[in-house]
Amino acid sequence: MAQITIENLGKVYPGGTRAVEDINIDIADGEFIVLVGPSGCGKSTLLRMVAGLESITEGTCSIGGRVVNDIEPAERDIAMVFQNYALYPHMTVRQNLAYGLKNRRTPKAEIDRRVAEAAEILQIGSFLDRKPRALSGGQRQRVAMGRAIVREPAAFLFDEPLSNLDAKLRITMRLEIKELQRRLGTTSIYVTHDQLEAMTLADRLVVLNKGRVEQIGTPLEVYRNPASAFVASFIGSPAMNLIAARAVPHLPGTGHAGLIGIRPESLIPSADGQIEMTIDAVEELGATRLVHGHVGGEALTVTMPADADLPETLRLKVDPQDIHLFQAESGARLARA
């Protein structure tokens, strides 16, 4: 177990393409960090740099106080879970689990003990002698995690491990990973593009965009106080309404054009509401419904209870506390006056 410190980390490919830039993250011992962002934001590259699968071209990464920039992946004391599991197809589950330990010349008895323990934790004991191809997707994913657990590493690295599973399994596995990480107390970095997965798993979120960190914080912090218009639109489902405003009064930076952000769930239907929205479309989600409409030329989405009436036009109000303001050009959050 260890803390991971990432300082001014950057990656420039030989062709000059910049994948990530100036990343600073301090990960405490036992913390579950989720890197989240749209595809191409550099989150996988960042994880692979920590793993040692990509070389680090700028800055340093240290695991447990030791700078690992030039250390082979196998010697970084990390274990990684891959999106497509990457199990060795010709080995049984048991051999898959034991392979890394065998390469480290762990004594046979110790290997057996750890494999049995991991099998117990993940409930994969009944198919230890099967080949991966005889397993379902969920089972393969468990084996992949087992391979990480038996190593008893300083840190787990997860690279979108649930993307290949169906929606239902993804939710159960998500819970299991969370529970498992809490039980083992191993520092973990988890990459996903799914903001819901990120919110539910993370102790702290790192939101990445275009190779840069947009915000680091607990899921609730990020949700309540998004540091930029990008974070605001990326975290939270449905996405926050962002409305262009010509001028934002009573705020530093007045005179600049701005963006007004209101979460769909903050717009409350009310007879005395000031905002009059014309309804364009309705999406039923069962418990709630999403109402899409427009006010003037601006599109708006509102979350409403499923049983509420739907008039032609909806009168809405919003608590001033729930209004977020952003600069138009940079997208940076503007502090409230």
Place this chain on the structure above:
Amino acid sequence: MVENRPFLNFLAHVVLIFGVVVVALPVWVALVASTHESNAFLRGTVPMWFGDQAVHNYSRMLGTGISTSGMPPVGWMMFNSLIMALGVALGKIAISLTSAFAIVYFRFPFRMAAFWIIFSTMMLPVEVRIVPTFKVVADLGMLNSYPGLIIPLIASATATFLFRQVFLTMPDELTEAARIDGAGPMKFFRDILLPLSRTNMAALFVIMFIYGWNQYLWPLLITTGSDMYTIVAGIKRMSTVADTDPQWNYIMATAVLAMLPPLLVVIFMQRLFVKGLVETEK
């Protein structure tokens, strides 16, 4: 065919049977001729049914051989062929596996150049480069020896290319997982790549064994002592005898015997062979 019309079925069978007859007739003639007396083939009408000399012909060829033309017994020539075919097949697999491994998994200067040079040798089979190859082998003192039979045929662009394609289909994550699991390059090669290319190796073995077994021009050229004759080249030597008629019954018996090992290899490795050529899932 989607439709099931009796006439089309009939037609399909006619075409196929015709094809089988065309292909099988020479084999049949060889089989029949190997059971007759030596002059049966020279009387003007080719016999189409078995004679009664089968036991005599085959035991003669497997035993003493035709000593008149200075030929060793068939068994010995088959042994030579076996050594050569095995050497060529296994050697090709070993060399092409390692070169494909180098080309796919290592970044070194002129990597692609190396690949294209290997690839371009596909256009230079033994027959094309036979004179310089003979010169090299002769200068190395390898005439009339097993290494001389095997080594010039051992490099294979086809096999290297095949293994390159196989390795390219291996998911990168597998390599990365092995790296994190602490497997160095050679360990990765041995523990992951080799077992996963098993079926491809089997397919290649079948093809290359037959290739090595059927080699004709090269052994004919460099084997001068009768103890190094291979069977395919030996058949040719038997049929060109001076001042007498070729003994077709013995020659055909030898030809039939020469067909057996490749046949056995195909029969026994067929399952692996087909799997190796069609299997894509890794």
